[in-house]
Amino acid sequence: MLAEMSHEWIFAIFSVYTFVAAVALTPLTVKDFKEYIQTLKQTAPEEPAVNIP
Amino acid sequence: MRASMYGKAFTFMLTFFGYSTLHAMRTSWSYSKKLMQNETGITNEDLGFVDMSFLLCYSLGLAFIGPLGDRFNRRYFLALGYYTCGLAYLVFPTVHHFFGVTNIWVLIIFMSINGLGESVGMPGSMGVLSNWFTGKNKGVVVGTWAGCCNYGNIFGLISSTIISQYMGLKWQYIFFFNGMLTLGIATVIMMFLEEKPKDDFVDIEKLLNDVNKTTINGNDSSAESQQNLLKVNFFTSFKIPRVIPYVISYSCLKASIYGLLFWLPKYVSEKGMSGYSGYIPAMMDCGTFLGGVLVGFLGDRFGKRSLFLSPLMVLSCLMMLIAKFLLSDVPLPYFFIIFFMGLGLGGPYNIIGKEVTNFRDSNFDRPWLSGLPEGQPQGHLDCDSCDRRLRGVIRCSHPANARRDEP
Numbered sequence: 435m436l437a438e439m440s441h442e443w444i445f446a447i448f449s450v451y452t453f454v455a456a457v458a459l460t461p462l463t464v465k466d467f468k469e470y471i472q473t474l475k476q477t478a479p480e481e482p483a484v485n486i487p
Numbered sequence: 488m489r490a491s492m493y494g495k496a497f498t499f500m501l502t503f504f505g506y507s508t509l510h511a512m513r514t515s516w517s518y519s520k521k522l523m524q525n526e527t528g529i530t531n532e533d534l535g536f537v538d539m540s541f542l543l544c545y546s547l548g549l550a551f552i553g554p555l556g557d558r559f560n561r562r563y564f565l566a567l568g569y570y571t572c573g574l575a576y577l578v579f580p581t582v583h584h585f586f587g588v589t590n591i592w593v594l595i596i597f598m599s600i601n602g603l604g605e606s607v608g609m610p611g612s613m614g615v616l617s618n619w620f621t622g623k624n625k626g627v628v629v630g631t632w633a634g635c636c637n638y639g640n641i642f643g644l645i646s647s648t649i650i651s652q653y654m655g656l657k658w659q660y661i662f663f664f665n666g667m668l669t670l671g672i673a674t675v676i677m678m679f680l681e682e683k684p685k686d687d688f689v690d691i692e693k694l695l696n697d698v699n700k701t702t703i704n705g706n707d708s709s710a711e712s713q714q715n716l717l718k719v720n721f722f723t724s725f726k727i728p729r730v731i732p733y734v735i736s737y738s739c740l741k742a743s744i745y746g747l748l749f750w751l752p753k754y755v756s757e758k759g760m761s762g763y764s765g766y767i768p769a770m771m772d773c774g775t776f777l778g779g780v781l782v783g784f785l786g787d788r789f790g791k792r793s794l795f796l797s798p799l800m801v802l803s804c805l806m807m808l809i810a811k812f813l814l815s816d817v818p819l820p821y822f823f824i825i826f827f828m829g830l831g832l833g834g835p836y837n838i839i840g841k842e843v844t845n846f847r848d849s850n851f852d853r854p855w856l857s858g859l860p861e862g863q864p865q866g867h868l869d870c871d872s873c874d875r876r877l878r879g880v881i882r883c884s885h886p887a888n889a890r891r892d893e894p
Contacts, residue, residue: 445807445811448807449804449807452739452743453801453804454739455800457797458732459736465793470790473790
């Protein structure tokens with residue numbers, strides 16, 4: 435079927451495949467992103483305590 | 488005693504160039520499509536059937552012939568596969584050149600045989616590499632070795648361009664060159680490839696010591712874990728986290744990469760840029776290779792490799808849409824667009840491939856788990872042979888398994 439299509443469309447077809455691949459892994463990417471932000475927050479230096487005389 | 492550096496380097500180079508010739512054959516085939524069509528009148532539909540039969544036989548070969556590499560000497564296993572695909576690749580151009588045959592069934596049948604022959608390349612090479620390279624460096628070595636796919640693709644495209652454009656020879660000579668090169672590599676493999684280091688006896692001694700320890704302690708944990716491995720089958724493996732998204736994603740990525748590999752040169756030719764039909768697709772492999780390196784680097788830098796997978800694939804997707812809707816027949820933009828397309832595909836492709844390797848290192852049934860995303864039972868492919876021997880020895884020494892393992 436693909437062979438009968440105009441060669442102009444191969445990029446459109448493969449962009450759909452790639453998009454599906456991206457969507458399938460989006461939850462993992464989002465999860466990793468959240469974990470990375472969480473790690474950044476945890477490693478950020480805490481504000482020094484203010485000593486009130 | 489360690490395997491000599493010379494032996495390691497020689498084995499690495501031989502398997503590297505061996506497998507790269509297979510990829511060179513594939514890209515030279517896709518490069519020749521348009522030239523072949525012009526001369527023989529083969530239609531797009533015919534070429535589609537040829538590709539389908541080739542890939543079908545290739546995947547079936549990976550599933551059913553690949554695991555046979557564990558049972559035979561890999562030197563002969565690899566050589567036989569390379570001879571098969573080299574000879575099959577030469578049949579159609581030879582009968583066309585000398586007898587004027589243009590029957591599409593000849594092409595379909597022999598490209599199918601070519602696919603079966605090619606299917607031994609990865610399992611056999613990985614098996615040999617696993618014997619020669621152990622320990623911490625194994626991952627780096629296998630990762631570097633994986634660059635042979637890109638090298639082979641670029642080599643196939645450039646050599647085809649030189650033969651057809653600079654030397655002015657017909658498309659048959661592209662086949663002749665790559666087929667003969669594969670036969671040459673097969674001969675070198677047959678004569679010189681060592682399946683494993685000759686001083687491998689040290690490992691066996693270590694294995695026997697390990698077996699003695701487990702038997703003396705009465706804690707046959709390996710046999711127990713072997714029992715656990717068998718609990719996961721094809722259906723239950725889908726319940727394991729990450730398997731389903733990786734299967735879907737890897738399948739789609741592989742479809743895109745192989746689709747572009749097989750059709751991009753023809754696309755470029757039909758766009759009126761025949762002079763660039765070797766160079767522009769080569770940018771795809773440059774991008775794929777650098778994409779893998781880039782994502783590996785960024786993953787190490789941020790400690791999260793999945794962070795970049797979806798964005799890169801979306802980038803690749805955008806590049807494809809730009810190529811479809813915005814680009815005309817001016818070659819220069821294609822070089823950049825195709826490069827970034829490869830960059831976006833190659834990074835995720837390599838990382839998911841790495842995750843497949845991690846599945847193999849998990850406590851689950853390796854062949855099924857790694858076979859699901861890869862489309863091949865890779866657990867058979869590059870399982871550490873020492874590990875397999877150890878398990879084999881343990882199974883034989885275990886009374887419950889003794890009868891089962893008797894010939």
